[in-house]
Amino acid sequence: MKRVAVLGATGLVGQRFVQLLANHPWFELALVMASERGAGKTYAEAVTWVLEKPLPKQAFELTLYPINVDLLVKEKVDIVFTALPPDVAKELEPQLAKRGIIVVSNASPMRLEPDIPLLNPEVNADHIDAVEVQRRNRGWSGAVVKVPNCTTAIATLSLKPLADEFGIGRVVIATMQALSGAGLTGVPSMLILDNLIPYIEGEEEKVENESRKILGFFNGNRIEFNNSISVTASCHRVMVLEGHTEAIFVELKTRATVDEVVKVMEEFRGNKIKGMGLPTAPEKPIVIRREVDRPQPRLDRLEGNGMSVVIGRVREDKTLNGVKYIALGHNTIRGAAGTGVLIAELLVKKGYV
Numbered sequence: 001m002k003r004v005a006v007l008g009a010t011g012l013v014g015q016r017f018v019q020l021l022a023n024h025p026w027f028e029l030a031l032v033m034a035s036e037r038g039a040g041k042t043y044a045e046a047v048t049w050v051l052e053k054p055l056p057k058q059a060f061e062l063t064l065y066p067i068n069v070d071l072l073v074k075e076k077v078d079i080v081f082t083a084l085p086p087d088v089a090k091e092l093e094p095q096l097a098k099r100g101i102i103v104v105s106n107a108s109p110m111r112l113e114p115d116i117p118l119l120n121p122e123v124n125a126d127h128i129d130a131v132e133v134q135r136r137n138r139g140w141s142g143a144v145v146k147v148p149n150c151t152t153a154i155a156t157l158s159l160k161p162l163a164d165e166f167g168i169g170r171v172v173i174a175t176m177q178a179l180s181g182a183g184l185t186g187v188p189s190m191l192i193l194d195n196l197i198p199y200i201e202g203e204e205e206k207v208e209n210e211s212r213k214i215l216g217f218f219n220g221n222r223i224e225f226n227n228s229i230s231v232t233a234s235c236h237r238v239m240v241l242e243g244h245t246e247a248i249f250v251e252l253k254t255r256a257t258v259d260e261v262v263k264v265m266e267e268f269r270g271n272k273i274k275g276m277g278l279p280t281a282p283e284k285p286i287v288i289r290r291e292v293d294r295p296q297p298r299l300d301r302l303e304g305n306g307m308s309v310v311i312g313r314v315r316e317d318k319t320l321n322g323v324k325y326i327a328l329g330h331n332t333i334r335g336a337a338g339t340g341v342l343i344a345e346l347l348v349k350k351g352y353v
């Protein structure tokens with residue numbers, strides 16, 4: 001068993017990590033950390049648990065510590081999952097890597113740097129080898145590996161089979177994003193009930209840039225962005241608890257019928273990690289719904305234990321000479337903690353841990 005810790009364990013992404021790690025076959029949840037607020041309490045006392053299943057009993061009695069790099073080293077933690085605000089993560093994560101720790105991070109700083117893998121494993125698991133370059137460049141024996149922005153993780157999974165089979169050019173994305181995407185105390189109820197907020201700070205830039213990195217190439221020295229793709233996004237917060245819905249419009253480089261598009265999406269098995277036996281990998285990364293009114297967040301977000309992206313309403317798009325469809329994914333599982341755990345499994349399988 002590898003010893004793991006969750007930093008930011010009381011937040012929404014942190015709670016998902018605790019849930020996914022409590023009964024994991026390869027990982028032992030050894031430490032949980034957050035701010036000074038709950039320090040010294042048990043995890044059960046400190047957390048405001050909001051997930052659909054009860055707090056796992058393995059986590060009840062864990063002591064909640066404030067962030068403490070020395071303690072992580074002393075306790076011989078192999079992997080640290082971070083679910084911290086960006087400013088905290090930016091300072092801390094390089095310090096952890098310098099002390100030899102592998103960091104799997106949900107925070108946005110460093111995501112676009114050319115020696116930092118930004119992994120959506122079914123799409124670009126091969127970028128993981130940039131860890132070697134990162135260690136050379138930065139002189140550290142640990143590593144920082146990033147989980148993509150939640151909206152981007154969902155979109156790129158749906159785009160990958162189309163890029164491989166037909167080639168893609170311009171991509172337009174309009175999102176309807178869940179409240180949990182803003183964290184436990186993110187959006188006050190007075191602002192969102194009976195409402196929609198047509199702005200999420202920094203989100204559109206993240207989707208536009210990260211997608212081109214994830215669909216880009218590792219050339220042995222750096223991860224190159226895919227500049228033959230251009231992505232434009234408009235991001236909106238809606239009154240849904242979990243599950244981001246995205247209307248995606250894609251230019252295809254070679255003509256394809258709707259049936260051909262549905263077929264390659266449905267048959268996509270995430271070749272980059274297929275057959276590796278990673279416990280968190282869903283059998284079908286993409287699930288197609290054929291009903292006219294699906295996918296819907298409440299009904300479809302837990303498909304594949306929250307790791308599958310559910311696609312519906314695949315139609316021809318005459319404006320872009322391509323297709324348009326609706327994609328739905330679980331933002332704190334596929335869009336955060338679930339992909340984080342899948343990345344850690346990949347790191348173990350590839351011998352980086």
Ligand SMILES: NC(=O)c1ccc[n+]([C@@H]2O[C@H](COP(=O)([O-])OP(=O)(O)OC[C@H]3O[C@@H](n4cnc5c(N)ncnc54)[C@H](OP(=O)(O)O)[C@@H]3O)[C@@H](O)[C@H]2O)c1
Binds near residue numbers: 007009038106
């Ligand atoms: N929510 C999503 O769907 C999602 C998806 C992808 C990425 N992310 C990213 O993941 C990170 C966490 O997001 P979240 O939604 O889980 O946020 P959240 O619910 O607000 O949780 C934040 C966590 O960070 C801890 N924290 C805050 N300030 C701290 C400090 N100064 N020192 C140590 N710990 C501190 C909090 O601990 P206390 O409880 O002690 O305050 C809490 O555990 C963010 O970078 C976010 O952008 C979120």
